[in-house]
Amino acid sequence: MSGSEARPRLAVLTPRFPLPLNKGDRLRIYHQLAVLHERFEVDLHCLSFRAVDTSEIATLQQRCSTLTVHRLNIAKAAFRMTWSLFSRRPFQVLLFTERSLVRKIRLAIMEKSPDVLLAQMVRTAEYVKDLDAVPHILDIMDTLHAGAEREAERAPWWKRPILREEGRRLLRYEHRMPHYFDACTIISEQDRALLPHPDRSEVHIVPNGVDAAFFSPSIDIQPIETPPARFDVAFCGNLGYAPNIVAARFLCEDVAPCFEQMVGRPLKVLICGAQPAPAVKALSGRHVKVIGNVADIRSAYLAAPIFIAPMLVNTGLQNKLLEAMSLERACITTPRALAALGCDVGDAVATAEDAASFAQGIRLLLDDPVRCQTMGKAASNIVQERFTWQAASVTLVALLKKHAQAPQNT
Numbered sequence: 001m002s003g004s005e006a007r008p009r010l011a012v013l014t015p016r017f018p019l020p021l022n023k024g025d026r027l028r029i030y031h032q033l034a035v036l037h038e039r040f041e042v043d044l045h046c047l048s049f050r051a052v053d054t055s056e057i058a059t060l061q062q063r064c065s066t067l068t069v070h071r072l073n074i075a076k077a078a079f080r081m082t083w084s085l086f087s088r089r090p091f092q093v094l095l096f097t098e099r100s101l102v103r104k105i106r107l108a109i110m111e112k113s114p115d116v117l118l119a120q121m122v123r124t125a126e127y128v129k130d131l132d133a134v135p136h137i138l139d140i141m142d143t144l145h146a147g148a149e150r151e152a153e154r155a156p157w158w159k160r161p162i163l164r165e166e167g168r169r170l171l172r173y174e175h176r177m178p179h180y181f182d183a184c185t186i187i188s189e190q191d192r193a194l195l196p197h198p199d200r201s202e203v204h205i206v207p208n209g210v211d212a213a214f215f216s217p218s219i220d221i222q223p224i225e226t227p228p229a230r231f232d233v234a235f236c237g238n239l240g241y242a243p244n245i246v247a248a249r250f251l252c253e254d255v256a257p258c259f260e261q262m263v264g265r266p267l268k269v270l271i272c273g274a275q276p277a278p279a280v281k282a283l284s285g286r287h288v289k290v291i292g293n294v295a296d297i298r299s300a301y302l303a304a305p306i307f308i309a310p311m312l313v314n315t316g317l318q319n320k321l322l323e324a325m326s327l328e329r330a331c332i333t334t335p336r337a338l339a340a341l342g343c344d345v346g347d348a349v350a351t352a353e354d355a356a357s358f359a360q361g362i363r364l365l366l367d368d369p370v371r372c373q374t375m376g377k378a379a380s381n382i383v384q385e386r387f388t389w390q391a392a393s394v395t396l397v398a399l400l401k402k403h404a405q406a407p408q409n410t
Contacts, residue, residue: 008404010040011114011134013105015096015123017046017069019056022238022274025141027319028187028208029120031389032396033063039397040404041065043112045105047072047096047124066112070105072098089126090144090169091162096123106131115404122170122177129180135403138181140203142316143194145170147243150313154246171196178203182403185396187317188340204399207342208317209392210383215298215326217380224272224291224299231270231289231304233362234329236297237320239290240275243313250310252283254355255362262359272300301327305372306365309333310358316340325349326383328376332361343386348378 016023018030036042044064046052049072061067080094087094105127109117117136119128122144128136145167152163175196178184185206186192192203235251237244248271259267266287271280276292284290294300301307307324311333317340324331325348332350350365352358365372385391 007039007041008115008401009043009112010036010400010404011043011045011109011112011117012036012064012120013045013047013109013117013124013128014120015047017048017050017052017056018060019052020274023241024208024238024316024319025121028141030060030063031209031211032393033060035389035393035397036400037063037065040400043109043114044068045070045109047101049074049077068108070101070108072096072101076100088169088172090122090173091166092123092144093126093173097126102127110134116400118400119181122173125173125177125180129177135182137183137185137399137403138177139206140174140177140184140186140191140195142187143174143191145174145196146191146194147313151242151246154313155242183399185399189342190336190340191316204395205342206396206399207387207392208319208322209387209389210319210322210326212326212384212388215301215323215383217326217328217376219298221296221298221302223303224270224294230268232268232366233306233308234270234272234300234304234324235308235310236271236300236324237273238275239271239273239280239292240277243311244273245277245279246313247310248280248283250312250355251308251358252288255308255310255358256287258355259359259362262356263363267359267362268304270300270303272297272303297323298327301329305330305369306362307331308358308362309337310352311337317342321349322383322387325376325379326387328373328380330365330372330375331379332358332365341387343382345382346378348375348382350375 014029018026021027042064043066045068048069052069076098077095084091084094114134117134120139121141148163148167152160155163178197184203186203189205192200256267269288272291274293276290281290301324307329309321318337321333332352335351338349338351350361352361
């Protein structure tokens, strides 16, 4: 688009600074910004509990016209959580909503006279839900109440009441919030079907994507350990995130013993990702290696012929699955996680629902390297065709342009 063409002005509000790319919401908005900045003048507003490094700011400034970081006060957040039992709002909404910042953020947004506004996640809703001076769109991303309820089923006993209460609060909140916004988006049809809002069919699906140029099988990348055959399966993700903790434990405590009983030898497992929780670190042993941050996460995906994503808790589209598919890994995941792709992948990805079926799926793939390669190539082709960030963001761009107040040149 030439510089002489007027572009609509887009304000974006995020609950966290998009860097580092160690969480799904950060990854999503980081890559969406690259697409959006080609079509809009983007004023990015980020909430943050931490001081942001100047190098991170410089990196993100390449994806927006202006950037403002709004610091959240940890002490005030702790005070809000102390009194959370006297509120009906979800705990995570209370955590991120600092009343003294609401007016400041609204004034900062309106100072640039945006044509449309995009708020990411319900955590930002209180800041802009009634900012009627500009069309505002909420990216719900996932049905968080369903995730909290499923997490409660597998959480330690002391954590279950908290998660169930959060699930109830989120259910009410997700029912109300769409009324305040001109439009809403969500990652998958599966999540949309779980929304408690009566007009959920009007929520737009904006899937996640993959940086296919980065996660390309044609790039020469050394596996995290050589030879790659040292590991049978790999699992990657943010290892401090509850659904990933559940998945890692299920893999090591349920699937691996089942595989050993079935095959007669231990399953060699690599678990890799940022911020491993103590429960994940405790899984490390003779046949399980747990690694935290690595210089290049692609090296972990390539360290085993099979990528396994036994996602038992959440429902959303899994970035980790798309990245593994893009790198031509043979993948096994749950039907729920596969359904979130929203398309027929044929035999490109295998599914399993319990420890025995996961173990059997791993055994069959290890016994058939040709099938592993065929599945991987088919999976990578699907990503290239449907899940680049440009393709995944088409609906979002069209929706924002539709609601932008300024005339648009296309």
